[in-house]
Amino acid sequence: MLNMRRFIPLLAATAALSLVSAPALAGKTLDAIKSRGQLSCGVSTGVIGFSSADSQGNWKGLDADLCRALAAAVLGNPDKVRWVPLSSQQRFTALQSGEVDVLSRNTTWSLTRDAGQGLHFAGVAYYDGQGFLVAKKTRVTSARQLKNAEVCVQSGTTTEKNLADYSRAQGIKMKPVVFDKFEASLKAFFSGRCQAYTTDASALAFIRAKEAPNPDDYLILPEIISKEPLGPAVRRGDDEWFAIVKWTLNALIEAEELGITQARVDSLKSSPDPAVQRFLGVGEDLGKSLGLDREWAARAIKAVGHYGEIFERHLGAASPLKLQRGLNAQWNKGGLMYAQPLR
Amino acid sequence: MIARLRRSLFCDALQTLLTLLSLGCIALVLPPLFQWGLLNAHFSPDVAACEALQGRGACWGVVAEKARFILLGRYPDELAWRPMLASGLILGGWLAGAQGWLRGTRLLVALTLPPFLAVALLGGGFAGLTPVLTENWGGLPLTLLLTGVGMATALPLGMAIAYGRRSGLPVVEGLLTAYVELCRGIPLVAALFVASFLLPLLLPDSLGLGMLERVLLAIVLFASAYVSEILRGGLQAFPQGQQDAAAALGLGRWQIQRWIVLPQVLRHVSPSLANSAISLFKDTSLVTVVSLYELTGSLGLALAGDAQWRPFYLEAWLFIAALYWLGCLLLARISRRLEKSPAPR
Numbered sequence: 001m002l003n004m005r006r007f008i009p010l011l012a013a014t015a016a017l018s019l020v021s022a023p024a025l026a027g028k029t030l031d032a033i034k035s036r037g038q039l040s041c042g043v044s045t046g047v048i049g050f051s052s053a054d055s056q057g058n059w060k061g062l063d064a065d066l067c068r069a070l071a072a073a074v075l076g077n078p079d080k081v082r083w084v085p086l087s088s089q090q091r092f093t094a095l096q097s098g099e100v101d102v103l104s105r106n107t108t109w110s111l112t113r114d115a116g117q118g119l120h121f122a123g124v125a126y127y128d129g130q131g132f133l134v135a136k137k138t139r140v141t142s143a144r145q146l147k148n149a150e151v152c153v154q155s156g157t158t159t160e161k162n163l164a165d166y167s168r169a170q171g172i173k174m175k176p177v178v179f180d181k182f183e184a185s186l187k188a189f190f191s192g193r194c195q196a197y198t199t200d201a202s203a204l205a206f207i208r209a210k211e212a213p214n215p216d217d218y219l220i221l222p223e224i225i226s227k228e229p230l231g232p233a234v235r236r237g238d239d240e241w242f243a244i245v246k247w248t249l250n251a252l253i254e255a256e257e258l259g260i261t262q263a264r265v266d267s268l269k270s271s272p273d274p275a276v277q278r279f280l281g282v283g284e285d286l287g288k289s290l291g292l293d294r295e296w297a298a299r300a301i302k303a304v305g306h307y308g309e310i311f312e313r314h315l316g317a318a319s320p321l322k323l324q325r326g327l328n329a330q331w332n333k334g335g336l337m338y339a340q341p342l343r
Numbered sequence: 344m345i346a347r348l349r350r351s352l353f354c355d356a357l358q359t360l361l362t363l364l365s366l367g368c369i370a371l372v373l374p375p376l377f378q379w380g381l382l383n384a385h386f387s388p389d390v391a392a393c394e395a396l397q398g399r400g401a402c403w404g405v406v407a408e409k410a411r412f413i414l415l416g417r418y419p420d421e422l423a424w425r426p427m428l429a430s431g432l433i434l435g436g437w438l439a440g441a442q443g444w445l446r447g448t449r450l451l452v453a454l455t456l457p458p459f460l461a462v463a464l465l466g467g468g469f470a471g472l473t474p475v476l477t478e479n480w481g482g483l484p485l486t487l488l489l490t491g492v493g494m495a496t497a498l499p500l501g502m503a504i505a506y507g508r509r510s511g512l513p514v515v516e517g518l519l520t521a522y523v524e525l526c527r528g529i530p531l532v533a534a535l536f537v538a539s540f541l542l543p544l545l546l547p548d549s550l551g552l553g554m555l556e557r558v559l560l561a562i563v564l565f566a567s568a569y570v571s572e573i574l575r576g577g578l579q580a581f582p583q584g585q586q587d588a589a590a591a592l593g594l595g596r597w598q599i600q601r602w603i604v605l606p607q608v609l610r611h612v613s614p615s616l617a618n619s620a621i622s623l624f625k626d627t628s629l630v631t632v633v634s635l636y637e638l639t640g641s642l643g644l645a646l647a648g649d650a651q652w653r654p655f656y657l658e659a660w661l662f663i664a665a666l667y668w669l670g671c672l673l674l675a676r677i678s679r680r681l682e683k684s685p686a687p688r
Contacts, residue, residue: 044648045634045640045643045644045647045648046643046644046646046647046648046649047647047648048648048649048650048653050648051648052647052648052649053412053417053644053645053648053649054649055408055409055411055412055645055649056412056420057412057417057420060648061648082476083417084478084634085634085636085644086634087631087632087633087634089632090539090540090632090633090634093539093540094634097543097544099543182647183656206650210650210653210654211653211654319650320650320651321650
C-alpha cells in the first residue's frame with residue numbers, strides 16, 4: 001500500500017533530474033485538462049475500497065470517486081477521467097512528468113514526500129494507521145506481547161519501516177519475515193509461518209473477514225502503530241490547480257457537514273441556509289476565485305455524493321470492507337474530518 | 344508392448360524401486376488434483392457457490408467472470424474485436440509455423456508481419472477505426488505484440504550487429520562490442536525503468552514517444568544484443584570452405600551470404616533463437632512494473648481490487664500459466680520445424 005520498493009536510487013536520480021528540467025506545465029494544468037477534455041487521474045493497480053477496477057473495467061473506490069468529483073467540478077462530467085493505474089514505484093514520476101494531473105492513490109502524506117519529491121498534498125481523504133492481526137490461539141491480546149515474535153510483512157513498504165521503528169521503540173525484538181508480494185505474505189501468515197501479520201488497519205478487517213480460513217480464529221490487536229494520512233497529491237508549480245484539488249476535497253467533506261446529499265442537491269438549491277446556498281452557487285460565487293463556474297461544487301456532489309456517502313459506498317457498511325468511520329468521522333462527531341470553510 | 348514396458352521399467356531392482364516410487368507419487372498427487380480441478384470444481388461465475396466450496400474444489404468461474412479483463416485488459420469494450428483479431432493474427436502466424444503450413448520466406452512474413460499489423464489495428468486512427476491510446480492496450484494482445492515486434496525487429500538488427508562485429512573494421516567492432524556488452528550487462532527490468540523514468544525527462548516532448556514505444560525500444564535493444572550473439576556464433580561456426588567454393592563459382596559477396604550462409608546459419612541457430620523468443624515471451628511480464636498491463640498485469644488489475652473474486656487468485660493464475668505454456672509450446676515447435684526443414688535447392 002505504501003510501497004517504496006526497490007529502485008529508490010533510480011527514483012532519487014529521476015527526482016533530481018526533474019528538478020533540473022523544470023515542469024513545463026506550470027500554471028497550466030487546468031487549461032491542459034480543459035483542452036484535452038479529460039482529467040488524467042493516477043490510481044492504484046487495485047486496492048479494495050480505494051481504487052480498483054471491476055469486471056467491466058470501471059474504476060471504483062474512494063480515491064476513484066475523488067477524481068470523478070474533480071472531473072465533474074472542472075469539466076462538468078464525472079466520466080471524463082483518464083484512469084492511469086500506477087505501480088507504487090512509478091506514481092511520483094508519473095505525477096512529476098505530467099502524465100497524470102492528480103495522484104489519487106492511497107499515498108501517505110509525509111514530510112519527505114511533501115518537501116522532497118516535488119509534490120503537494122492537497123489534503124487528507126482517509127486517515128489510516130498500521131495494525132496487527134494475530135491468531136487467537138497465540139493468546140496475544142496486545143502488540144506489546146509480541147516479544148521476539150515473527151511478523152509477516154510486505155517488503156519495501158513504509159509498513160516494514162514502521163514495524164522496525166515500533167519494535168525498537170518498545171524494546172520488543174520483533175522479527176520481520178519479509179515477502180515481496182502481498183498474497184505471499186498473507187498466505188505465509190495463514191499457514192502459520194508468523195505469529196502476526198501487519199499492514200494498514202483499513203485492510204486488516206477485510207483480510208480477517210474474507211481471506212482468513214475462519215475469521216473467528218483471528219484477532220485484530222488494538223494498537224495502531226503509525227499514522228497514515230492518505231490523500232491526493234499534485235505536482236508543484238501550479239498553485240491554481242493545487243487550490244482546485246484542495247477545495248474540491250474540502251467541498252466533499254463540507255457537504256456532509258451541511259447535509260447536502262447526492263439526492264438532495266437540486267432540491268436544496270431553494271434552501272434558506274446561506275452556507276448551503278453559497279455551496280450550491282445560488283448565492284455568492286465561490287467558483288470564481290478558483291477559476292471555475294459557480295456550480296462546480298454542486299456538480300461534484302451530484303456526481304459522487306458527499307464524503308460520508310462515498311465512504312459508506314466503498315468502505316463502510318454498504319461495502320465488503322465494513323469499516324467504521326472512526327478517525328474519518330466529521331470533526332463534530334468525534335473524527336478528524338474538518339473542512340476549511342467554503343466562504 | 345508389455346515386454347517393452349517390463350524391459351524399460353522393471354529391468355533390475357533399482358529400476359523397479361524407482362518405478363514403484365514414481366507410481367506412488369503419481370497416485371498420491373493426481374487423484375486429489377483431479378478432484379480439486381474437475382470433480383469438485385465450479386465452472387460458472389457464481390461467487391456464493393465458489394465460497395461454499397471452501398477450497399475443496401477449484402473455482403474456474405473466476406476465469407469466466409474476469410476473462411475479458413484478463414485477456415484484453417482495459418481496451419474499450421465496444422472495440423473488443425480489434426484486440427481479438429490482433430491476437431488471432433499473431434497466434435495464427437505462430438500456429439502456421441508450428442504446424443509446418445508455411446515455409447521459408449512465407450513463414451518469415453507470417454511471423455514478422457502480424458505483430459506490426461496488430462499495432463496498427465490496436466492503435467486505429469485510419470480507415471474509420473477509432474484511435475485507442477496505447478495505455479489502454481493490455482492482456483494477451485499486448486504480451487504477443489511485445490514478443491512479436493521485439494523479435495521481428497531484433498532479428499534484422501541483431502544480424503546487422505553480428506555482421507558488423509565480423510566486419511574487420513576496428514571502430515565498428517569496438518562500438519558494437521561495447522553496445523552488446525552494455526545491453527547484456529543490465530537486467531531487463533533496469534532497461535525498462537530507464538525507458539519509463541529517465542527517457543521522458545531527457546527526451547524533448549516533441550518526440551512524443553509514449554510509454555509503449557519507449558518500452559518497445561528497450562525490449563528491442565535488449566533482445567537484439569542477445570540475438571546478435573546467437574547469430575555471430577552461427578556465422579563463426581560456418582565452414583569457410585563453402586564460402587570459398589561459392590566464391591569460386593562466381594557468386595558475389597552478398598549473394599554468398601543470402602543463398603549459402605544465412606539459410607544454413609539460421610537453421611543451425613534456430614534452437615537458440617527459439618530459446619531467446621521464449622524467454623522474451625515470458626520476460627514481457629516484467630513490463631507491469633512500468634504500468635503496462637500485459638497478461639500478468641491485467642490479471643492483477645482484474646483481481647487485486649475485487650473483494651469477491653480475489654480469494655480465487657490461484658485458479659486465475661493457473662489459467663494464464665496455461666496460456667503461457669501454450670505460447671511457449673508453439674514457439675518451440677516452430678523452431679523444431681525449422682531445424683528439420685530441408686535445405687533450399
